[in-house]
Structures are given as structure tokens and as C-alpha cells.
Amino acid sequence: QKMNTVPTIKLNNGMEMPQLGVGTFLVKEDAAKRVCHAIQIGFRLIDTAQGYDNEKEVGEGIRLSGIDRGELFITTKVNTTEMRNGTVRQSLDKSLSDLGLEYLDLVLIHWPVEGHIKETWQILEEYVDNGKIRSIGLSNFNPHHIDSLLVYARVRPVINQIEIHPYMTQIDKSGYNFQQNIQTEAWGPLGQGTTEELKDPVIGKMAKQHGKSIAQIILRWHMQRGLVTIPRCDNDIYTEENIDIFDFELSAAEMEIITGLNRNQRTNTLNNPDNFPW
Numbered sequence: 001q002k003m004n005t006v007p008t009i010k011l012n013n014g015m016e017m018p019q020l021g022v023g024t025f026l027v028k029e030d031a032a033k034r035v036c037h038a039i040q041i042g043f044r045l046i047d048t049a050q051g052y053d054n055e056k057e058v059g060e061g062i063r064l065s066g067i068d069r070g071e072l073f074i075t076t077k078v079n080t081t082e083m084r085n086g087t088v089r090q091s092l093d094k095s096l097s098d099l100g101l102e103y104l105d106l107v108l109i110h111w112p113v114e115g116h117i118k119e120t121w122q123i124l125e126e127y128v129d130n131g132k133i134r135s136i137g138l139s140n141f142n143p144h145h146i147d148s149l150l151v152y153a154r155v156r157p158v159i160n161q162i163e164i165h166p167y168m169t170q171i172d173k174s175g176y177n178f179q180q181n182i183q184t185e186a187w188g189p190l191g192q193g194t195t196e197e198l199k200d201p202v203i204g205k206m207a208k209q210h211g212k213s214i215a216q217i218i219l220r221w222h223m224q225r226g227l228v229t230i231p232r233c234d235n236d237i238y239t240e241e242n243i244d245i246f247d248f249e250l251s252a253a254e255m256e257i258i259t260g261l262n263r264n265q266r267t268n269t270l271n272n273p274d275n276f277p278w
């Protein structure tokens with residue numbers, strides 16, 4: 001395995017974030033091994049969430065990797081239940097202790113739960129002040145949710161993590177984030193294994209021409225769109241493939257063709273920020 005170096009992007013608070021990382025949704029059984037392997041082959045950004053019930057295993061993987069903490073960029077997300085129950089502080093302390101970390105690089109509000117955003121954001125700001133969190137951001141926020149938060153936010157969100165893959169391109173929403181100087185991070189970059197993108201014939205043809213896999217073409221498309229993304233790391237062979245995307249380029253025409261595959265198809269209809277209409 002050749003060593004790949006992932007480029008970083010600068011966030012609006014000056015922090016550098018790797019543009020490509022690994023996601024850990026449904027990575028549970030062997031999460032420590034999978035995360036350790038990802039780090040050892042060059043990944044530095046790890047995305048978890050309180051709701052994935054794997055922070056202890058992810059933390060173990062981080063320690064097993066032997067890589068300095070300072071080189072890593074670790075993200076978690078505040079669960080909706082903790083917001084509704086008023087237990088956000090306790091949940092953040094638990095995330096830190098389960099992960100075995102003194103600080104988190106990034107914490108996101110997982111979903112824009114009505115009536116609980118301001119309070120949660122202010123707690124996150126408090127954790128930025130006390131140094132336990134380096135940067136804070138949003139996930140699944142629509143433009144109007146962002147606008148209402150920006151009215152009172154003392155610390156600006158650095159990221160909005162939203163669903164993006166070739167069948168759900170979200171050009172408008174990523175454009176809005178960009179206008180607000182908020183980096184867009186794509187979740188479900190390969191369609192979560194529930195869409196047919198990994199079998200798409202148009203992308204398949206490009207893959208053959210480049211001598212790459214369909215997944216690699218899709219991840220390259222995310223990179224050239226300027227997105228941060230985090231494909232799942234439950235399979236070491238895939239993880240190795242997913243970082244091997246920095247030795248080729250898609251043409252502007254190829255980028256347009258992939259973007260043109262959009263059909264506003266969600267991986268799961270329940271995962272729709274429009275279900276949070278406040």
C-alpha cells in the first residue's frame with residue numbers, strides 16, 4: 001500500500017481540516033481495528049457520533065494507531081435525545097471520556113431539533129471557551145435553520161454536514177453554506193449502500209477509462225467540488241481504495257456529467273431536514 005497524503009482545507013476559524021476522512025456509522029464490532037487501520041494508511045479525519053454507540057471503540061482505534069493526537073482531527077455529534085433531555089453537557093463529557101480524548105476537534109449538532117438549538121449552541125460555545133472543543137458546527141441544517149442560528153452565534157459554525165452523493169447533489173444547499181463561509185461536508189458520499197450509485201453505468205464507464213473504481217470516481221468528484229467527505233471504513237480493502245484518489249483528476253466535463261446524474265434521491269426518506277420545518 002502506497003502512502004497517500006490527504007490535502008487539508010482551511011476552516012473559517014483558521015483550523016486546517018483534512019478534506020477526506022472516514023465515517024463510522026454502523027462500524028461497531030471491529031471499529032477499533034477498522035479505525036486503527038484507516039489511520040495507519042494515512043487517514044487523519046475520523047467522524048463519529050454519540051448516536052453511533054461506538055465512541056469507546058473509535059477511541060481505542062485512535063490509541064492503537066500510535067499516531068500523535070495532534071495530527072488527528074476527530075469529530076463527534078450531539079445526539080437529538082441529549083438535546084431534548086437537557087443533558088448536552090453530560091453527553092459531551094461522556095464523549096470525551098469514551099473517546100479517551102482531552103479535546104475534540106469538531107462537534108456538530110446532529111439534527112436541527114426545534115426548540116433546542118440555541119441552548120445547545122451556547123453549551124458548545126462554552127466548551128470552545130474551556131478548550132475541550134476546538135471548533136463547532138452543524139449537521140442537516142437547511143438555510144433557514146442556519147440563518148436563525150447566525151443571529152445569536154458568538155462562535156461561527158465552521159461546517160454543515162449534509163447528505164451528498166451523485167444522485168443527491170445538493171448544489172443549492174452547498175452553495176448557501178459557501179456563501180455563509182461555512183464548509184460543506186458530505187455524509188453518505190457513496191449513497192450509504194442503499195442507492196444504486198456504485199453500479200451507475202455512466203460513472204462505471206468513467207471508472208474504466210481512469211483505471212479506477214466507481215467509488216474512487218465518486219470520491220474524486222466530492223474532492224473536486226471542494227467538499228470534505230467521510231466514506232465508511234467498515235472494510236479495510238475499501239478503506240485502502242478510498243484514500244487512493246489523489247493520483248488522477250476528473251475533467252470539467254466529467255464533473256458536470258456526474259453532477260447531472262442528480263435525481264434528489266435520499267438514501268432514506270426519514271433523513272430529511274425538511275422534517276424540521278421550524
Ligand SMILES: NC(=O)C1=CN([C@@H]2O[C@H](COP(=O)(O)OP(=O)(O)OC[C@H]3O[C@@H](n4cnc5c(N)ncnc54)[C@H](OP(=O)(O)O)[C@@H]3O)[C@@H](O)[C@H]2O)C=CC1
Nearest residue numbers: 023024025047187188189190191192193215231232234238
Ligand atoms: N450527519 C448525519 O446525519 C450523517 C452522517 N453520516 C456520516 O457519514 C459517513 C459516511 O456515510 P455512510 O452512511 O457510512 O455511507 P457511505 O456513503 O460511506 O456508504 C457506505 C457503503 O458503501 C460501501 N463502500 C465503502 N467504500 C466502498 C468502495 N470503495 N467500494 C464499494 N463499496 C464501498 C460500504 O460497504 P461496507 O458495508 O462493506 O462497509 C457501505 O455499504 C458515516 O459513516 C457517518 O460518519 C452518515 C449518515 C448521516
Ligand SMILES: O=C1CO[C@H](CO)[C@@H](O)[C@@H]1O
Nearest residue numbers: 025049110192267268271
Ligand atoms: O448519522 C446518521 C447515520 O445514518 C443514519 C441513517 O441514514 C442517519 O439517520 C443518521 O443521521
